[in-house]
Each structure stands twice: as C-alpha cells, then as structure tokens.
Amino acid sequence: xxxxxxxxxxxxxxxxxxxxxxxxxxxxxxxxxxxxxxxxxxxxxxxxxxxxxxxxxxxxxxxxxxxxxxxxxxxxxxxxxxxxxxxxxxxxxxxxxxxxxxxxxxxxxxxxxxxxxxxxxxxxxxxxxxxxxxxxxxxxxxxxxxxxxxxxxxxxxxxxxxxxxxxxxxxxxxxxxxxxxxxxxxxxxxxxxxxxxxxxxxxxxxxxxxxxxxxxxxxxx
Amino acid sequence: xxxxxxxxxxxxxxxxxxxxxxxxxxxxxxxxxxxxxxxxxxxxxxxxxxxxxxxxxxxxxxxxxxxxxxxxxxxxxxxxxxxxxxxxxxxxxxxxxxxxxxxxxxxxxxxxxxxxxxxxxxxxxxxxxxxxxxxxxxxxxxxxxxxxxxxxxxxxxxxxxxxxxxxxxxxxxxxxxxxxxxxxxxxxxxxxxxxxxxx
Numbered sequence: 001x002x003x004x005x006x007x008x009x010x011x012x013x014x015x016x017x018x019x020x021x022x023x024x025x026x027x028x029x030x031x032x033x034x035x036x037x038x039x040x041x042x043x044x045x046x047x048x049x050x051x052x053x054x055x056x057x058x059x060x061x062x063x064x065x066x067x068x069x070x071x072x073x074x075x076x077x078x079x080x081x082x083x084x085x086x087x088x089x090x091x092x093x094x095x096x097x098x099x100x101x102x103x104x105x106x107x108x109x110x111x112x113x114x115x116x117x118x119x120x121x122x123x124x125x126x127x128x129x130x131x132x133x134x135x136x137x138x139x140x141x142x143x144x145x146x147x148x149x150x151x152x153x154x155x156x157x158x159x160x161x162x163x164x165x166x167x168x169x170x171x172x173x174x175x176x177x178x179x180x181x182x183x184x185x186x187x188x189x190x191x192x193x194x195x196x197x198x199x200x201x202x203x204x205x206x207x208x209x210x211x212x213x214x215x216x217x218x219x220x221x
Numbered sequence: 222x223x224x225x226x227x228x229x230x231x232x233x234x235x236x237x238x239x240x241x242x243x244x245x246x247x248x249x250x251x252x253x254x255x256x257x258x259x260x261x262x263x264x265x266x267x268x269x270x271x272x273x274x275x276x277x278x279x280x281x282x283x284x285x286x287x288x289x290x291x292x293x294x295x296x297x298x299x300x301x302x303x304x305x306x307x308x309x310x311x312x313x314x315x316x317x318x319x320x321x322x323x324x325x326x327x328x329x330x331x332x333x334x335x336x337x338x339x340x341x342x343x344x345x346x347x348x349x350x351x352x353x354x355x356x357x358x359x360x361x362x363x364x365x366x367x368x369x370x371x372x373x374x375x376x377x378x379x380x381x382x383x384x385x386x387x388x389x390x391x392x393x394x395x396x397x398x399x400x401x402x403x404x405x406x407x408x409x410x411x412x413x414x415x416x417x418x419x420x
Contacts (some may be wrong), residue, residue, distance in 0.1 A: 038233050042236060055403055059397075174380060176379030177383075
C-alpha cells in the first residue's frame, strides 16, 4: 500500500523523481524464519503443568511417647490392601482374630471395581456433595467460587456415616496403585482415609489370597 | 503479505512469552495419573524424585525471589555438615543448574564440574537413603532450615515398587513433614449418582 501512494506522489511531483525510489523490501526470508520459530515454540510449549495431589499422613507416634493411637469405630472401618499386578483387596472391620480372619475380597481399579465398593458405602456423603455441586452450577446456591472447596470440606467433616478407609500396601505393590487408590478417595468423596502399615495377620491373609487364588475373574461386588 | 507478517509477529511474540524453560531431568519419570486439578506451585517446594531404577533424586527451587538464593545457601549448609567447602563459583553453578540432582554429597564437586547433562547423568547414582548414611534426611533438614515455608513434593514413577516410596515417606515423617504433595498428571473422570449400582 505504501508503494502505491509513493508511485502517485512520483507522478505529481516530477522533480523529486530520483529521491523517491520505492522501498521494496523482500519479506519472504523473514516470513520463513517466523514460520520456523512459531512452529518451534508451538511444539516446545507445554501448556499443561503437572498437577499435585495433597495427602496428609497421621503424625508418627514415637516409641518413647505415651500416646495411644486414636480409636475408630469398627463398623465404619474399611481396609484396602494394595496387592501386586494391579490387584486390590478389601475387607470391612478389623482383622484381630488370627483363627478367624475376615474374608478378603479381591477387586481391581476399573470403574466397576473398587470404586463401586467405595461409592456404595459412601453413598450418603457422595449424594450430598454432588447435589451441592449441582446447586452451585445451576445457581441455586449463591456462594463465591473460592469458598466452594471449603464448603465441601465442611460437608465432609460433618459426615458421620461414611467409611473410614485404611489404605495399606503389600510389599509388592506399585507406587502407581497407591496414587490410584488415593485418587479413588477423592473421586468418591471419601471424608476420612489414611495410610497405615500392614499388620502381620493381614500379610498372612494377603499371602494366602495370592497363593490360593488362581488368576480368575475379578470384580467382587 | 503485510497482514500475514503482522499475524505471525503476534503469534511469535505470544509463544515466546508463554514458553517456559523446562529444565531437562536426569531421570525420565512416568508420573501416575490422578483427577486432581491443583497445579504445582512455582516456588517454595522441595521435590523428592523416585526414578524407575529406584534411584532417589532431589530438587529444590531458588525461592519466589531470585535474591533469596535458596539453592546455594542450602548447598553451603550441606557442605558444613559434611565438612566440604564449596567455592563461590561452585555455589553459583549449583544455583544455575536448577535441575534435580542425584549424587552423594561427596561427589557433588564432580557433579558441578561436569560440562553437560550427559556428563552429569553418568555420576548420578542416587542420593543415599539407608540408615547408615541418610543424606536425603540431611538435605530435607537443611532445606527446611533455610526455607521454613517449603512444601514437600514427591514425584515418583508409577512403576516403582512401593517399599521405596514408603521409605521416603518415613524419612519425611521423621523430619516432621506430614503433608505431602504427590505430583501427577491429569486424567479426567466423571461419575454420577446413577453410576452407583445397587445390589
């Protein structure tokens, strides 16, 4: 466009002919370079930052301290034991009688596996939380966005019917499964869960379950 | 031509500005997936990395402000505890490298003298965590001493065996760190009430 204007000027004022040489810069190499640079930056830019998942473990009870571990209701307790090969075992209650250990149920990390078990037990709280979320989305409850999380946390704190999940890991478990199971806790809105060590009786139970059970169908539900 | 050049310029400036330099890690780590949407904080974190071959690596940041220079300060503190004196050049190099490191403190000088990533990777045998020489614990101690607001992050490979993770958690808990952030990649999962099956 600049060129055209200059050409017109040249025709009007003939005297300045030698001064007004149309500046014609060849842009092609610059455009080429820009193309390359844009492609480079597009391919190297990572828009997704890695995410973090918070987990709080109970404070360790040191040996010389006279502190009793907190007592929890047996009826609400649910134990999840991570096994090898993406297997996961669970049983309700507490394993305290070596002669009569509670039955271990085997399941897996598919949506029909451990998630169903957890959802079934945590139905009341899960419904409350998802109803609350729906109300926030549809505008029935009008609260600022940043207090949604704390409101949900309050809902979880008030809950007194959902399971108390104790997560334990057998020595051959993988770290990925540990993350998976904590992930399931947040998917299912479990209010209370923690990670504890395996007791010897549970270890026995796991070994028996792994030794006896051939690889057959999973998903006990 | 001109509109195209204009557009390209805008795009180019956008990408240059949004690009963040991600330091190359010495050990490739496949992170597990989770539904968490919280992103990793930019500063005030110490990361314990657990590689596939059970090596332990450690990473700390320079703090939210460049004047703070947490990295050289922490290294200096580490040096004092192990009777190794680091020169200002070495401290500056350590500040600049800004990636995770997995060398025993005794070989840290060698690590800092290495020219590039490949030379560094060769001597990265992992930070010792056994009870006889628990250097990871000392690193955590020094980091918390220099930067009390530090948060602990654990970046583990999904395939790593659990006992080693347990050991790392134990070391952190011994130092009274009970709140961890597990670094994961995002995977969206959505479930509704109808999904709950009834027996």
